[in-house]
Structure formats: C-alpha cells, structure tokens
Amino acid sequence: MQATFLLLLSAVIELQAAPATLTDHLSQAGWQLDKFTQIRPGLTHIAASKRGEDPLKLQLIALEPGQFDGQLKLATATGLYPALTPLPDIAKRHQALAGINGGFFVMQRQDGIPGDPVGAVIVDGMLLSEANGALASVIIGPDDAVDFINEPAISADLQLDHQFWLEFTGINRAAGLVRNCGPTSSTVRHDVTCQQNDELILWQHPPDNFAAEIISAEGGPKRMLCYVILNDRLTRLDPANLPKELPGPMILATGSYIEALKTHIGRNVSIHQAPNLPQNLLSSGPSLIKQGQSADFETQQGWPQGHLPDWIEGQHPRSIIAQTNTGMILLMTIDGRQPGFSTGISIPALKELLLKLKVQNALNLDGGGSSTLWLEDKVINSPSSGAPRAIANAILMLPY
Template identity: 30%
Template sequence: MAPARSPLRTTVKASVIALAAAGFIAPGVVAAPFTDTAAAASPAAVPPPLASWQHDRLASGVDLYQGTIAGRPGADHWTVTVRANGAQLAAEQDAQALAERLRGAGFGARTERVDWPAGADRSGLIGVRVRVGEFGARADADAQRQALTAAGFDAVSEWTGADGTPGTGTARVKVALVDPKRYGGALKATYGTAVAGREKVSDMAGGEDALLGINAGFFVMEGKDGVPGASAGIAAYDGELQSAATGGRVAAVLRGDGLRPEFKKLSTVLRVRSGKASAVVDGVNRVPGLVRNCGGVGGDAPTQRPQHDVTCTDPDEIVEFTDELGTATPAGAGLEAVIDANGRVREVRPRGGDVPEGGSVLAGIGDGASWLRTHAKPGGVLTVQRQIKDERGRTVELGPHDDIVNGGPELVRDGKVAVNYGSDGIERVGDRSFAYTWGLKRNPRALLGVDRQGRMIVVAVDGRQPGSSDGFGLNEGAELMKSLGAVRAMALDGGGSVAMTVNGKVINSPSDGTERAVGDALLLSR
C-alpha cells in the first residue's frame, strides 16, 4: 500500500481519489447525501471522506456517518489458494517450486508477491501466495478446489476482494464523531456484570441506556486459553486494574468523562509483599500459567514478546483475582491465599473458590505456590503493589473514574500512518502467514482515534461478507483514520467481535451472522 501522494482536498471527489492513491480502496459508491445543514455550513467540521455520506445527528456533538467505499467494478473474483505446509504464504523459492508442481499436474498456477505496506514497521517481501484460476461464482472455485484436493494439494477457495489489493474490495463503514466541547455525556468502559463471562455490546449498551456502543479490547474466548470473557491485555474500570498489560501493546486510557482518549503503550509492574519479602505478581484475573497474547513479565514460553492470538505458558506464577471476577477462581495445581479487604490472610486453600467481597485471592503455581506457602500465613498481611508504566517508564496514575481498554496495533501517530506489526505481536517469527491473514487482509475492524480538534473518532467496518463488505486491512484502517484527521488512532478487537450500537440496537452487520458476546465495551452515555 503506497502512501498518499497529495494532501486531501475539501471536495468529496478529491478525498476519495486521495484514499485510492493511498492504496486504500478505489473510488466507488457512497451512501445517501449528507443532509445536516448546520454541519454543512462549516465544511471544516466534516472530514472530506464523510461529506456525502448518510448523516445522522445522534445528539449535540455526536454525529454518525454511514457509507460504502468500493473498488473497481468487476475487480474481485473467486480463486483457489494452494497452501504450502498449511501456510497461505511461502518463501519465494518454495512458492515457485509449488507452482511448478501444480503445472506438472495439469493446473494453471500463478504466484503473487505480497509485500509489507507503506507505513508499517516492516518492509520488503512477506511471502508469495500460489493460486489457481479466476471464477465468477464460489461454486466454480469450490469445484476447482476439490480437483486440487483430489490431486493431493492443500487448497482453499478465496474471494480476492479480501486480499487488500489496491483498487479492489468493498467496505461498509460507520463513523461516529464525538465533540467533547459540545457533548455533555461521557465515554466509559464496561465489562458488564462481571470480569469473567461474555456479554453482547447491545445488552451492555441497553442496560446502561447508552447512546452509542462499540466492542472494546481483546479477550479470552475459550477455557483452554484462560478465563473466558476476561481481558487478554490490560484493562481497568473505575480506576481498578482488572487485567495486566501485554508487554507494551497500545491501549486507550479514558480519564474523567473519557471523551479525550489517550493512546499509550503500557506495561504493568505488580508485586506482593509480606514484611521484607516480596514476589512478582504475574497477572490479574487469568489462569495461572496461561498468558493469552503472551508478553508476560518473566519465564514465559515460547516468548516474552507479545504474540497476538498465542497463549504462552509459565510454570511458576502468582496471579491476583479481584472480587469483580464474578465466578470462582480456576481450580488446579498449587494453592491460594484468600485475602480480606484489609489485606489480612483469611486462609490458605487449594486452588478454586470464591473471592471475598472487597478482598482478593492470590493463586500460586510452581515457585509462586512455594512463595505463598512460606509467606501467606492466616492472620498475616499481604500487600499487593500495582504500577502502570508508559513506554517512557513514567507511572500512569488512574483516578476513581478512569478506565483502560486494550487493543492493537497502533495505527496513527502524530498524524502519520504508523502500524507496528512487529512490536505489537502481529508479526510472528517463523510464520509468514499470520500478519498477512490477520493484518494485511481485509477483516471486520473497530477503530478508535482522536483528531486535531480534539474530537473522538469511533469506526466500525463490516467484513468477511464477499460481494457485500470485505472490511479493511490494518493499513487501510490507518489510512482512513488519517484521512478523517486522526492524529492518534488504534485498532480495537476486530473480526466477529465488531458491533456498533445506537440506542442499544446493532447498526452494523457482524460477520458471524449474529452478534457475538464479548469481554468488554465502550459506551457513550447520555
């Protein structure tokens, strides 16, 4: 994806051309004309890409824009990708060898180079995909795939509109602009009724009578990876830390009314003390030994670096559970110290039980269990110290009404596209395909940013719906946020989690076909 070669102008045509020049999506269809005369009288108040989109004023200072951006008519088709050792992308030499094998078997194979897009923290070739055929209907692609499978090849049918190739694809987009100078409500993060467990954004929004809602951070989906519904990255609500950071990944800090998000790469420093003795607390509200998205504080395998959608392990941990967990602590090997509201140890027990109201539980395994066995004595006092640090090592203090939601990667910094695939864990060492399929290819996305005027930008993009809405690649999302005037922006959780609500009703089209229950949400109160 090449960077834009000329600045955006104030006309709709120029803005769409600029997005196309950025390799975003080629000029195409937009929704019904903009009709709000008050905003139309102030063109600078409306970012150029939105000027002809359908517009609804939800409240004073809250404007919703809906539109569709599409590539060249007829640019997209069905094809069959032949995988090398189960991977979508191969090294160039391996891809050429696979293509030769296919041709020798009577299939018309081609190779397609995939490079890192401009604005990424990586450059050059990611890998090469091998494909067979171009088809107008999926059934025809499936027939070709079946023939390839019968010949011994690992093949999958794919829609090229999802590739992220400039001039292709379709994206249905919802953009909410929130002006904190004019809006009297607040933006708050919520986990719903409990930290553990999952709830739909529409249910959380309806319960709070929220004007607008959107899914927030990454979370644990399955028990094999931790506590389902708990955050997979840093999370804090009403000033209370409920999940530890993931090795410096970006997060949104919401202070006070939350309408001016701060974007910071955060880490957490947690320790438990008993007199002069102390030990590291590895996590909060997660299964000891399981570190979803990796990026823990020590001893993790296979890596200490963030690795998105990977669960690292650590045999020697202490994990804190808060009384907001909403369920029993996970059972397993090791032991737990049950602590009351005054920090006094009530009991030491096998793992698995309730968290006392106002208190907490420290669960230990391996060396962590040994430390607790030695230092957690009934009637004694354990003190947990919690610090949040930014990328410069400065302490991030939270007030009683402040929230943090995780996400990633960062998309825009200082008004420039800056997608950090490497440091955010989207690039996996030894795996060419993950950053390509998860990041470069088009998927449903939820995005959050702020512009130079201090307005908050909230975006939901439908995806994984061939011929209707393919979504965005991460760099495409970054280019859109930049075109909307964002000076800072990040991705929230995407994929099937993406849901935007207005007055408690979902207004986008979730890719699962129905709204997914998620870990937390951002709600705009009235």
C-alpha cells in the same frame, strides 16, 4: 450585541462544519455518503460505502469534545468478571446512547477463562487485567476526553511482613495460561497462548464458581495453592475444598511462588494496586496512527514479521477508536466477510483511509466477528456472523 451574535453564529457554523469536513474527506477518498445525521449537539452519525469488486460499508460516530453533553465510559460485559455478553446488552445496562466493542479477549476454555481481556484494563479506577507488555492503550475520560498512549507497565503487588514485595504476574485470570504471551514486547504474539510455570495471580472478586472454573482451568499448572487474607494475615486454603463464599480477594500461587509464600503463612500481608492509575483504560492494538504518522507499529505490538500475515494484509471487519487533528473522537466500524456487501479492509488500507480523514491518533480494537457499533437502541453495522458476538468490554457514550 451584534459582535456577540456574530461570534455565536461563527461558533455554530464551525460546529456544523466539523463533521461535514469528514464527509468531504471520505468523498475525496472515493467513498459515497449514505447517511449524515446529527444525533444531538456534538454527536453525528455518518454512513458511507464503496462500490466495486470489493465493496465496503463504513459506520462512524463522531463526537466533538466540549459540544457533547454526555460522557465516554469503559464498561465490562457484566457485573461479574471476567464475562462475555453482546454489545447491545452492555449498552442497555448502562443506558448508553452509543457504543463500540472493545479489546481482545480469551474466547476458548483451552486459552484461559473466556472473557479474560488481553492487556491492561482499568474500569472505574480498578485494575482488572494486567499489562500485556507490547500493546497500545487508550485512556477513556474523564468526561468526553481520550488519550492515546503506549501500554503502561502496571500490575499490583503483594507486600509481605511490611518489607518484602512480590509483583502479581496476573490479575483475574487462569494461572499458567497467558494469552498473547508476554510480558515483554519481544515475546508477545497475537492469538497465541503460552504456558507459565511460575505464577502469582490476584483475583479481586472471585466468582461463585471459582473452584470449578478457575482452579481447574484446562492446561493450567499441575500444582497450585490458594490463599486469602484474613485479619491482615496470609491464610492458605485447600484448592479441592474451597468454601462456597470466598472471604475477599483470592491469591493463586504456582511454581517458585509457592516456596516464596511458604514462610509467610499466618504473617502480615497486604495488596497494593499501582498508584495514580487513570479511571478508565483499555489496551488493544495495533496502533494505526500516532501523532499523525503511519508506520508498522504492529511489528512491535504482537504481530512481528511473518506472524499472522493475513491478519494484517487480509480484508477483515475492523473496529477503531480515533481522534482527528481537530479533536473529534471517532468510533468506526468497517464491515467485512460479506461478499457483495462488504469484503473488509486490510490494516495498511485502513491506515491510508485514516490519514485521509486527518486522524491524529487511532487504535485498532477487536475486529472480525466482534466488530459491532451501537447507536440509539440498535446495532447500526452488519456483524460478520449475522448477530453481535459476546464480548468482554465496550467503549460507550452515555447521554449524561
């Protein structure tokens, strides 16, 4: 009996010590602890600050797998896709205990459809956005687990007459406009939109405003044909006269794909998603820490030498998902662009901090005005624009 009690006591002490170790690491890195609160078993909130000429404010939620009785969840902005809405709305819709903004996305109509994510996104087993070709990814779940990987080369295919295969060049996005370019790592450029003449785009659940919002996308191709699958047959529709209610998935073709589909109209076709997909996956970048090591991962992930140097070296708001060498999962924001309160942090300085926190793997999420951290029905960081920005997706901690 005494031995059992001592084992339980040891486990409790170890549980309490794990987040406290983070505060020790922060203190050793020159940060002052402002707040330390255990929200529930396995979930702790830490706030810290740095004073001086370039002050900094940090908010951190630490989750201990196996101790937290909830689950991690990747969520889109709304039930429609793509779409944009602030983190508080996403968190409330899912009754989330905590959450952080997700990956990069199209913001301006000239770059595609606002809310279209950059890189691969899988939610509840459904591929919602194709791979970018260079980013890193994090697998969310099952339960309270994460796995940091290179972005998988995943898309979907169109099978023609049971024998010919065409890979979709895009999923749920405007034809002809590729945010961050790609699809190979050598051509990827962060915050750059490239035009693509030859496109085969799959829209799994076309929105009601499909004709106005997607077909007429600014900067898209001059000629585009639309198709649906009716009774397993490829059926062409007039882009200028689409029905209000679209019968199932929509296929858009431009350039050489128009010719490739011409002889298959009225014939058997089917759509195939890549097999063995994780349930939830988010692509972002750059990688900050891999297997406990720091390197210039950004040069291979959309920020080659000389491209957007201020994005890397400048002091900006940042959002991060990370995992320590003891397995703790961290959701963290560092506020920025607020002189006298928090100036922001550069990517090199952020890597240095994460190494001091004994982080094993870390992925940079969308930062700047998107950086938002939510806990117990409120935003706990200070978004640089004064209010939470509308975003495309979020990583949530659900209390069940």
